[in-house]
Amino acid sequence: MPPFTQSSRGLGYADASSEVSTTTIFGRVMFLVGVAIGFLALGTVIGKDLSQGTALLCSFGGLGMLLVASFGGERFRVGTFAIGWLYALALLIGLGLGPAIAYFTANQPAVLTQAAGGTALTVVGMGALGFTLSKDLARWMRPLSILVLIAVGVSIVMLVVGAGGSPILSLVIYAVSALLILVNFNYLRKRASENDVVWLATGIFVSIVNIFLSLLNLFSSR
Structure with missing residues (x-):
């Protein structure tokens, strides 16, 4: 099963998931993303x-938890345990x-402020585009x-060790993460059920972290 790509059908979720509106799912996803950013x-x-x-x-511990969440099965995608796992890896x-x-x-x-502002604009813009696209x-x-x-x-490694990294690499990471934001929001609008909430929140959170770190590197290297 690919990372952050497939909904999990757990006991007690299948019947309820079809009855939950896109607006409700969106609210739940963004709530989890907001709390994860808080952690x-x-x-x-x-x-x-x-x-x-x-x-x-x-950092490697958080990355390891992220990999487990991606490939560890339904337990890490649906329910209270999965939510706690997301918050722990964010911390x-x-x-x-x-x-x-x-x-x-x-x-x-000033670099922190610029990176945070650029991240917010990117997420809002790509998220809105993902919702708007009919495809x-x-x-x-x-x-x-x-x-x-x-x-x-x-x-994470580049920032922690102070390596900075190539601006081109940062641009590539930024672009890929922004595109995943777009795809996540598009999926949320067209396909998402209640069982998709946690893994969608995880994917969006990880993309936000990547975008922020990429912009931090780009702005600090000017």
């Missing part, structure tokens, strides 16, 4: 004084990013999801 932010505050080695371990990724975010806060606060883009979910999984690892 990410909390992690950056708690982890601001971590050593580089510890931060890397946290771990935040802990890993803590020292880097603390550095930018102290030395380049079903579900077939693009699998290849883009795999690329984003790779990209999130590259982005």
Whole structure:
């Protein structure tokens, strides 16, 4: 089963899922995304004084949890456990990013603001486009999801070790993540059921992190 690409039909969900409106599903997905971002932010505050080695371990731990969520089956896609798993991996990724975010806060606060603003604009724009498009883009979910999984690892490692990375690589990561946002919102409008809420929220959250880190690298290298 590809990462973030297939709904899971669990006991007690199948009958209810068909009765839930797109608006309700959208609200639930974005609520989970918002809370996950809150855990990410909390992690950056708690982890601001971590050593580089510890931060890397946290980042790899979060990435490992993301891989488990992608390939671990229904338990990691539907229900309370899956939601808790999303929040835990968001917290771990935040802990890993803590020292880097603390550095930018102290030395380049404008870059943080620009990256956050650019991320918000990208998500709103691509999300709106995904909702508007009449064409079903579900077939693009699998290849883009795999690329984003790779990209999130590259982005986190580059930022934590202070490598910066190639602006071209950052642009590629940004573009792929933005496209996945578009596809996720398109899927949400056309196909999503109640059982898709958690994995859609996870995919959108990961894309947001990638977009933010890519813009952070691009703006800081100017």
